[in-house]
Amino acid sequence: MDTLKTNVLYYGDNLEILRKYIPDNSIDLVYLDPPFNSKKDYNILFKENGGVESEAQIKAFTDTWHWTQTAENTYHDIVTSGPLKIAQLIGALHDTIGQNDVMAYLVMMTTRLIELHRVLKPTGSLYLHCDPTASHYLKLVLDMEFKTRHYIVLCEIRENANEASYSALG
Numbered sequence: 001m002d003t004l005k006t007n008v009l010y011y012g013d014n015l016e017i018l019r020k021y022i023p024d025n026s027i028d029l030v031y032l033d034p035p036f037n038s039k040k041d042y043n044i045l046f047k048e049n050g051g052v053e054s055e056a057q058i059k060a061f062t063d064t065w066h067w068t069q070t071a072e073n074t075y076h077d078i079v080t081s082g083p084l085k086i087a088q089l090i091g092a093l094h095d096t097i098g099q100n101d102v103m104a105y106l107v108m109m110t111t112r113l114i115e116l117h118r119v120l121k122p123t124g125s126l127y128l129h130c131d132p133t134a135s136h137y138l139k140l141v142l143d144m145e146f147k148t149r150h151y152i153v154l155c156e157i158r159e160n161a162n163e164a165s166y167s168a169l170g
């Protein structure tokens with residue numbers, strides 16, 4: 001895994017793909033649209049010929065997280081082998097928040113953010129799309145992993161054009 005293969009679409013768990021195929025310091029731009037811990041199911045909805053929504057749909061993914069053996073193992077990996085600051089942060093959050101859904105989500109994201117930092121070039125950029133469910137915890141993880149001085153901006157997206165507008169916050 002010395003050089004990055006380009007024009008390749010990888011399919012599968014991004015943690016395995018990152019670890020297996022993506023070299024250190026090889027990526028200029030990361031854009032993440034990960035699960036948000038929204039506790040919702042997301043479905044692929046089909047439409048009838050006339051454009052109306054069909055009853056048929058496929059569940060695409062479930063954005064609900066629980067403290068399982070996988071979460072426990074991931075937590076253990078982070079606190080024993082992760083970067084020191086991240087290990088301390090996740091250890092402290094685990095001790096205060098406890099072994100619950102948000103912690104399960106956070107360890108899933110943290111282990112992937114560590115890998116994304118490894119593959120990102122020093123000149124690269126990372127954009128993380130999330131919602132307020134876990135954004136404040138994710139900001140802490142990003143600050144520890146990427147250092148606060150590299151943080152540029154929080155952009156808020158207005159989903160509904162009819163709502164009163166609000167501006168991006170620095």
Ligand SMILES: C[S@@+](CC[C@H](N)C(=O)[O-])C[C@H]1O[C@@H](n2cnc3c(N)ncnc32)[C@H](O)[C@@H]1O
Pocket residue numbers: 012013014015033034035036060061
């Ligand atoms: C918020 S959705 C983003 C969907 C996509 N950006 C779109 O607009 O259709 C999060 C996506 O991450 C996928 N996902 C969840 N865990 C993953 C993992 N470990 N590796 C790769 N993809 C994952 C889910 O299946 C889901 O499609």
